[in-house]
Amino acid sequence: MFEENPLEKIGQEAQKASWKLAETNTAQRNQLLEKIADKLNANIEPILSANQKDLQTAKDGGMSPALMDRLLLNTERIKSIIADIKTVIGLNDPIGEIIDSKKLDNGLELMRRRVPLGVIGAIYEARPNVTIDIVSLCLKTANAVILRGGKETINTNLTLVSLIHQALEECKLTKNIVQYIDNPDRKLINSLVRLDKYVSMIIPRGGQKLQEFCQENATIPVITGGIGVCHIFVDKSANQEKAIEIIINAKTQRPSTCNTLETLLVHKDIADPFISNLSHALKRQQVTLHISPEVKQFLPEDGAAFVEVKKEDYSKEWLSLDLNLKLVSNLNEAIDHIRACGTQHSEAILTNDTKQADIFISQVDAAAVYVNASTRFTDGAQFGLGSEIAVSTQKLHARGPMGLEALTSYKWIAYGDYTTRA
Amino acid sequence: MFEENPLEKIGQEAQKASWKLAETNTAQRNQLLEKIADKLNANIEPILSANQKDLQTAKDGGMSPALMDRLLLNTERIKSIIADIKTVIGLNDPIGEIIDSKKLDNGLELMRRRVPLGVIGAIYEARPNVTIDIVSLCLKTANAVILRGGKETINTNLTLVSLIHQALEECKLTKNIVQYIDNPDRKLINSLVRLDKYVSMIIPRGGQKLQEFCQENATIPVITGGIGVCHIFVDKSANQEKAIEIIINAKTQRPSTCNTLETLLVHKDIADPFISNLSHALKRQQVTLHISPEVKQFLPEDGAAFVEVKKEDYSKEWLSLDLNLKLVSNLNEAIDHIRACGTQHSEAILTNDTKQADIFISQVDAAAVYVNASTRFTDGAQFGLGSEIAVSTQKLHARGPMGLEALTSYKWIAYGDYTTRA
Structure with a gap:
């Protein structure tokens, strides 16, 4: 219980980065997303060659053609990922929205304002487009993110993340806004889901075992879902x-x-x-x-x-x-x-x-x-949310396809005139 | 891991009861709350005498006067609890509310409708008015509830719960809608927070240790809060x-x-x-x-x-x-x-x-x-929510004072004309 969490520093850095990110406005965050789209567009070759490495390892390891197809990127698929980023850019930014506001009898002006969740932890498998999906939804809503992708996609993912880092730096933002856990040790999943001091929400996008593991071990709220009978x-x-x-x-x-x-x-x-x-x-x-x-x-x-x-x-x-x-x-x-x-x-x-x-x-x-x-x-795009970070089948916070709104919380803000409670 | 949870049956019964409760309408649920208020009003003597037992035990055990005051009921306090029920009756019922609705290009009519969470687990200490607070907010929003109060209030709580059961029965509703864990074994808290098959949300109203215990051990989403520096x-x-x-x-x-x-x-x-x-x-x-x-x-x-x-x-x-x-x-x-x-x-x-x-x-x-x-x-009544079930200091689902809305989820409802996905 008193052992240091090996991801402590990553959590700490992510939280600090989230504070910086929260100071940006919608235009700046859209600009960042544009920059990421540009980087992908200008680096199709390096992405494909990293993906080839992953495919070769998968083939050598005897992965089934169906699973290999999930892993595969080609120019067309990268173009479609870029198009998805453009869709997110076009979506309404929920951050800063006033949910409701009222004047209380004592004169207090009370409202709820939508704010980012802070830091989101995402654990996912196989498909490399998920990396960009999650990152673009998180950045749009001013959330920092800690990613943990499957080891099958490690080369592709690291290439994608390094392009995201370039974009962040060119926008004068810290690259700690998007961190990737590249150590394949599965124990680190347990460490990630226990970073409750820094991380607000865990999204496990994977099979039932991953979901159950997170439910069982997380000290952070977990969004379970994606299992459909x-x-x-x-x-x-x-x-x-x-x-x-x-x-x-x-x-x-x-x-x-x-x-x-x-x-x-x-x-x-x-x-x-x-x-x-x-x-x-x-x-x-x-x-x-x-x-x-x-x-x-x-x-x-x-x-x-x-x-x-x-x-x-x-x-x-x-x-x-x-x-x-x-x-x-x-x-x-x-x-x-x-x-x-x-x-x-x-x-x-x-x-x-x-x-x-x-x-x-x-x-x-x-x-x-x-x-x-x-x-x-049942799908974010079909429901008009533009995109989705997951499909929740639990009842707290968000249910069904989770779009931008599901990546926000709110704070109560009250303006008084040196108002005291009677 | 494969051991049966000793509260399995309580969880199962609560879920079944929640389905029945979900079939009632606002008027029926307000009637139920009226009935509970009446029962309290007609049974002030038995409540006070149960409370005397708890106070005597507390005194014999050397409880401090400050803590004993939290435990104490008198006619005035019971009247004030009854008044709180009346306030909840007067609040707008969020259940059934349509959050947003739109017609998609393919003709699907899509909306989100507010629904109860289902079953709520509440763990709390000392003050007996909390029993009625939680129950009235849960019943108003058609949620079943499993209560686990402190052992110091056991006689008072059991008397209150038996009056609630009388009210439920007179309204032709199953008393499993409100269940109370009267076994003082602390291990049962661990069992309660692991009833994820049946319970949607755990509310621990107590000190830091209780909150941390729930965060650490629950497989159900926990609302942490109530600690204010x-x-x-x-x-x-x-x-x-x-x-x-x-x-x-x-x-x-x-x-x-x-x-x-x-x-x-x-x-x-x-x-x-x-x-x-x-x-x-x-x-x-x-x-x-x-x-x-x-x-x-x-x-x-x-x-x-x-x-x-x-x-x-x-x-x-x-x-x-x-x-x-x-x-x-x-x-x-x-x-x-x-x-x-x-x-x-x-x-x-x-x-x-x-x-x-x-x-x-x-x-x-x-x-x-x-x-x-x-x-x-920062208080449900002050913020105009009428009452509060807890003050959340986490970011998922609900933040700050949690009123009726925080006891709801939503479901997506889509009406088609034999509509298929292209």
Whole structure:
């Protein structure tokens, strides 16, 4: 307990840097982001060559092509990262905003002003674009950041961070505003999440194990999220043809994402012929069904492949072309299933009955609840936030896609005329 | 890690109860609060007699009169608790409020709706009115709550909770909406803060040790706060006579509270005669000064008592008629001192120079920042929130006095017309 935290100095420097950053205005911070975009644009070659090193190491280590693709940068992807920075530049800056203000009876003028959180710690894996995503959202909102990326991307990330440092220096700002932990020792994650004297928020962007580790060990508030066991309930009043389109979209548009459909709940009254039609449509998309026993009788022989579902499958984030399928007797049964197996991420009801929709909306506890829409929309860009730093599935501070506002706190400010409390 | 949490069942029941409670409307919840007020009113005698038991045990155990006074209920105090319930009934219910809504280009109607957090865990000490404060704010916002009060108040608390249970039952609601952990085993605090499957937020209302314990051991987001090492900086342009009134108010109006002034920073240019005048005024209030060496030359012989300050005193929450006093050369030195020793609670500048005020406001990082006002205003009732569940000194979710809004989260709701993502 009295051992010094090996990241103490990094935390201290980050906090000091955050104070300096907080003195900049919106125009200066946008200028800094422009500078970073320019640096990336002027250094595509060095970035790609650093990325090649990471890819080679990954290949030598036997990484799967799918994972290697997440690692890969090319000119087009870098251009798209630069475009994302420009999007953030174009967003409204929440810092300094007055949330509400009032004059109290005693004459005090009281208001809440949006301020940066201070220092944010981000732990993430694989994709190098995340480095720039996080940095641009943090800088826009005047937050310093301590980054801890995956070791697979170390060369790419260090190149990106050195370009960010160049931009900071050219803007006469300390490079401690963006610090990167390059020591691969996993113990340092534990050190990072215990820097509560300096860091206001930890964002673990990674799998369940990372999230649980942070929840278990952090002394700093952690934003958990990004794990999505998402459901669609097809009510008996739903338009069945359109329901099939939604299901295809939610399952197959990009199966590896957290807002992908994993379990479909169908009202038993429409099992015939809905299940059969659906099965044919899913076959064309090469989806494999994991069915509860009572579904079998409704499945056509020439439809989608299927296996019997195991109980634990209902809590699984497939992230693949697999789909659990279960019949339910009514809305309540669907809600009970979602309460038992969901991860409070994204849940949808397909219905033409507004009463059923209202009940679903109020009783299903999730970051995003949909009526007659695909679960795939839970995303900062789709929701008009411009970008997102994470998708929160917890309830404190921010829920769902986290944009700029989620990177702010507020302070109460009161102006008096030498006012004392009676 | 795989041991069953001894509070598992309590957590589970609380979550189920929270789902039921979430189905009630504002009128029903206000009715429930009315019923609780009625029960208290009709049972003043049994409450007082339970309180007598606690007082007797406290006396036998040698509790100090000051602490016993915190424990004490009398008819007047119960009436005042009942009045507080009525205040909460009169407050606007934030649940169901639409925070923002927009129609996206693809036709999706997107909005955020305020919802209860679900289940709240509250750990607190001594004062029995806190039980009713927490319960009424939680019930108003449709949150279930698990209470863990101090063992000194156990008889009073159990009587209060049994009256709340009667009210719940008469309103046809499950009494699991308000559960009380009556087992005095301190290990159960550790169990409570690890019920992350069921509980959304932990509020530890107590001293630094309790706060640190929760930060260290909780797997649920914790709201830390309530520790206030508050400062006032008297700038050279301040109205010195009025400054003294503010200092007296901030230090002596109720010294045992967290928003009380603990360290006074005075611009050296006004040390003479300000320090001398102040010292005379503080003497009348029986304040003892803890001074840095350079202050001594300005102190009159017939002024307030003083001792030399120790370095660690600057980080101490005196909660008594003691006051640290230090000279600073300028605003920056004051800000540096506050950054080093403050607890981000309440900080004030007294100045007639708006530029200095602006710098102080933006550079001092605290829940509440005051210009020409006493720090004593940081309080839910004073800020017009009606009441408060705690005063947060962290930056996530809620900062400063936490009223009803701080007991809510939101969900994203999207209505489509069988809308798919392109």
